[in-house]
Amino acid sequence: MTSTPLSHQTVAVFGASSGIGLAVARGAHALGARVVAIGRDHARLAAALGDDAMRIATCDIADEAQVAALLRDIGALNHVVVTAGGVVGPSPLASLDFDVARDAIATKLQGSLLVAKHAAPRLAPGGSIGFTSGVLGRKVTANTVVKTVINAALEAAVRQLARELAPLRVYGVSPGPVDTPNWGTLSDAARRERAGKLAATLPVGFMASADDTAQAYLFAMRVRALTGTVIDLDSGAQIGG
Numbered sequence: 551m552t553s554t555p556l557s558h559q560t561v562a563v564f565g566a567s568s569g570i571g572l573a574v575a576r577g578a579h580a581l582g583a584r585v586v587a588i589g590r591d592h593a594r595l596a597a598a599l600g601d602d603a604m605r606i607a608t609c610d611i612a613d614e615a616q617v618a619a620l621l622r623d624i625g626a627l628n629h630v631v632v633t634a635g636g637v638v639g640p641s642p643l644a645s646l647d648f649d650v651a652r653d654a655i656a657t658k659l660q661g662s663l664l665v666a667k668h669a670a671p672r673l674a675p676g677g678s679i680g681f682t683s684g685v686l687g688r689k690v691t692a693n694t695v696v697k698t699v700i701n702a703a704l705e706a707a708v709r710q711l712a713r714e715l716a717p718l719r720v721y722g723v724s725p726g727p728v729d730t731p732n733w734g735t736l737s738d739a740a741r742r743e744r745a746g747k748l749a750a751t752l753p754v755g756f757m758a759s760a761d762d763t764a765q766a767y768l769f770a771m772r773v774r775a776l777t778g779t780v781i782d783l784d785s786g787a788q789i790g791g
């Protein structure tokens with residue numbers, strides 16, 4: 551067998567209250583996994599997940615004691631996915647707010663490593679750890695140094711940890727622009743305008759949805775030979791626009 555079904559596998563998703571993580575949690579649940587949907591706010595998770603019968607757990611991914619306690623409580627796991635990350639706006643280096651930068655690093659970069667540290671001892675053979683980077687990790691764009699260094703560091707961590715934690719599998723997913731709340735609060739009209747502008751720059755001609763992007767994680771969890779690599783599920787953003 552070259553792939554493993556997700557049915558009856560336990561999948562923990564950090565960042566499941568919104569966007570890509572919510573789509574991964576729903577997708578894994580639909581494939582029969584026992585999903586633990588994790589975010590910071592129980593009510594927000596419950597509202598996002600609706601009637602889907604998933605376990606909900608709260609945890610601030612930047613806080614090691616909370617991450618350790620939650621993973622201890624979940625116990626044996628097959629797969630863990632991290633999509634948690636805050637909104638990080640563009641800023642020239644000259645006016646970069648380092649408090650904001652530190653928060654972003656503590657959440658997405660340090661938080662991903664904390665999850666890997668505390669999940670690894672609980673993952674079953676064939677299990678996987680999935681990180682989320684982003685097209686700006688490799689595509690050079692002005693005023694995005696914080697996103698770039700976080701995403702590039704996570705991609706380096708994927709390769710390094712895939713070796714260190716083997717035979718556990720470690721992979722990354724690098725999204726391009728995805729239509730989620732991670733862009734900050736916008737009116738519907740502003741969202742449509744942004745999606746239209748971005749679509750024109752993307753080889754596929756549209757802005758991906760969270761469900762489009764979730765396909766990469768659902769694939770990576772099931773394919774037993776995949777490790778140490780990053781899937782660019784980015785609508786062609788790395789090569790276009």
Ligand SMILES: NC(=O)c1ccc[n+]([C@@H]2O[C@H](COP(=O)([O-])OP(=O)(O)OC[C@H]3O[C@@H](n4cnc5c(N)ncnc54)[C@H](OP(=O)(O)O)[C@@H]3O)[C@@H](O)[C@H]2O)c1
Nearest residue numbers: 565567568569570589590610611634635684727728730732
């Ligand atoms: N959307 C894009 O265009 C895009 C492009 C490239 C890369 N990415 C990356 O993809 C990842 C997911 O983005 P998204 O678009 O799905 O974002 P999103 O819709 O804003 O969702 C972010 C999720 O992270 C959770 N979260 C934030 N801070 C957290 C913390 N300290 N502890 C635990 N959970 C926390 C949020 O939950 P609560 O707030 O409820 O806790 C929410 O569930 C991010 O790393 C982002 O950088 C996104």
